[in-house]
Amino acid sequence: MTFSPEASWSSVWGPSSDTSSGRSGRARRQLHFRNEWAAWSGWSVCSRSCGGGASVRTRTCITRNPVGGPCAGNPREYKICNTKECPPGSGDFREMQCAAFNDRPLVSGNSFRWTTFLGGSSPCELSCLALGHNFYYNFGHVLDGTTCDEESGAVCVNGRCLKPGCDSILGSKQQEDACMVCGGHNTTCLHHKSVYQNSGLEAGGPFGYNEVTMIPAGATQIRVTDNSRNYLALQNGQAQFVINGNWKISVPGEYNVAGTKLLYRRSADTWESFEVSGPTQENLHLMVLATDTNSGIEYEYWLPPDQYALYHGRRSPLRQAHHTASYFPRIQPTTSTTTSATTTRAPPNTTRRPHWFFSYLKPLRQPLPSNHQHLPRQPFTRLEREENHRNFLPQGPPGKHCGKCRRVKGRRERQRQYCQKDFVFRGRVLGKLYRGEETRYDVQIIHTYRNRFRLEHREFLWVPNLCDCPELQVGKQYILMVRRHINYEHTLNRILLEEESYVVPYRPREDELLRPLERLCSNRGPKLSTEIGDRV
Numbered sequence: 001m002t003f004s005p006e007a008s009w010s011s012v013w014g015p016s017s018d019t020s021s022g023r024s025g026r027a028r029r030q031l032h033f034r035n036e037w038a039a040w041s042g043w044s045v046c047s048r049s050c051g052g053g054a055s056v057r058t059r060t061c062i063t064r065n066p067v068g069g070p071c072a073g074n075p076r077e078y079k080i081c082n083t084k085e086c087p088p089g090s091g092d093f094r095e096m097q098c099a100a101f102n103d104r105p106l107v108s109g110n111s112f113r114w115t116t117f118l119g120g121s122s123p124c125e126l127s128c129l130a131l132g133h134n135f136y137y138n139f140g141h142v143l144d145g146t147t148c149d150e151e152s153g154a155v156c157v158n159g160r161c162l163k164p165g166c167d168s169i170l171g172s173k174q175q176e177d178a179c180m181v182c183g184g185h186n187t188t189c190l191h192h193k194s195v196y197q198n199s200g201l202e203a204g205g206p207f208g209y210n211e212v213t214m215i216p217a218g219a220t221q222i223r224v225t226d227n228s229r230n231y232l233a234l235q236n237g238q239a240q241f242v243i244n245g246n247w248k249i250s251v252p253g254e255y256n257v258a259g260t261k262l263l264y265r266r267s268a269d270t271w272e273s274f275e276v277s278g279p280t281q282e283n284l285h286l287m288v289l290a291t292d293t294n295s296g297i298e299y300e301y302w303l304p305p306d307q308y309a310l311y312h313g314r315r316s317p318l319r320q321a322h323h324t325a326s327y328f329p330r331i332q333p334t335t336s337t338t339t340s341a342t343t344t345r346a347p348p349n350t351t352r353r354p355h356w357f358f359s360y361l362k363p364l365r366q367p368l369p370s371n372h373q374h375l376p377r378q379p380f381t382r383l384e385r386e387e388n389h390r391n392f393l394p395q396g397p398p399g400k401h402c403g404k405c406r407r408v409k410g411r412r413e414r415q416r417q418y419c420q421k422d423f424v425f426r427g428r429v430l431g432k433l434y435r436g437e438e439t440r441y442d443v444q445i446i447h448t449y450r451n452r453f454r455l456e457h458r459e460f461l462w463v464p465n466l467c468d469c470p471e472l473q474v475g476k477q478y479i480l481m482v483r484r485h486i487n488y489e490h491t492l493n494r495i496l497l498e499e500e501s502y503v504v505p506y507r508p509r510e511d512e513l514l515r516p517l518e519r520l521c522s523n524r525g526p527k528l529s530t531e532i533g534d535r536v
Contacts (some may be wrong), residue, residue, distance in 0.1 A: 053145035220278035237282030402467030
């Protein structure tokens, strides 16, 4: 007798038809019905109140086609729960399970007192050692949620040692990607990798701190490696050293940095590395303490797309570092505040910037070469951004002899400066730095109303004073009308924010007042007109 699938199907779905066409038609219709899972039940109560327990949920396979086979997948799913640490003084969970059998007779009728025995055949078996005796007894499976691997966070569930995935599901294979997204595929962040090649001797002299790069807040999977006799160092967002700072070499190990953990490794000879999982909550400044030539410091990290575009987009020729000496820690007899000298112009008889050296903790000035007056003049292209190779130590206080800031506002100033200034834009202040006798603001360009020259998404604004005039607060947005500044020697090409510049906090009303001014002047120059009335 041969088995007929059609006959089996028809007996389930209704009376059979006498015609073969009827049977084949029903068979084709039945192919659309498949066995499938019902919805998951709710999660059960956690097996432990602290220390990491297990919770289970179940689902039922709905049989719609008796020959369709079982539902694919597991009818049970476990997740880890209540992972907070137990209060001090709480007993060991496995020890408590062994103690529950104290003075209870075994099959032989004898009773004992028990303690944990970790040499059993399986970490999920409750193996207990009889106190005062040299044997242990296996009482079966441990309770769900009992730790079986401290390092991986795995716990026992139904006699199996299961490691939780990033989704907290025990036995799950889900892992976080470089973007810190569970089960992601590195699609929500971008990778930045570079090599710092500058020689330690050329960048600042022996025993000098030099900045390798600034790692923006929000970075994940940071890795830095060095294979030289120099020492890696790290500063937080407040310019405070957290690793290898102030001429002291830190012990390899784990450190708390920017709201996350940093793992510092160093070999006995020259190999050294930083690893930070992230995401970081503040900017980090990667430094190198130069004691020898640099063979190349490799660093990499991941950033969200908006952060990546902000810090690694196109560079602006206006966004240039100041012409300064490298910065090094200096010993002051009366105060611990680090100061530095900064000039806006090079000395008249030299085009080479000075370096500071450290010798017996006394700052010395490196002599210039005898033929320095014959050095060729640097080309204008040298003004490309180089601030990542400076060591931004804590800045000195601003000037103490500042008068009251001039307040520039009103319809007349708005209209006059809109046409006269080179740039009118809305920007967010990302940072502020006192450099010598000037203040430098790091600004993100959000919207441009008028610009006579090309602007990138991020620029530097230079203020020729230390008095916070005009006053800009980090993190806030402003409407700014500023001009381009090129000095006589063509050694500076930057954006200048003068005290008389029109600067007001951004608000929608200010945006409405600026829009009609567009027809008064083009991007190539001003058009004198007084057509626009006062609407303030």
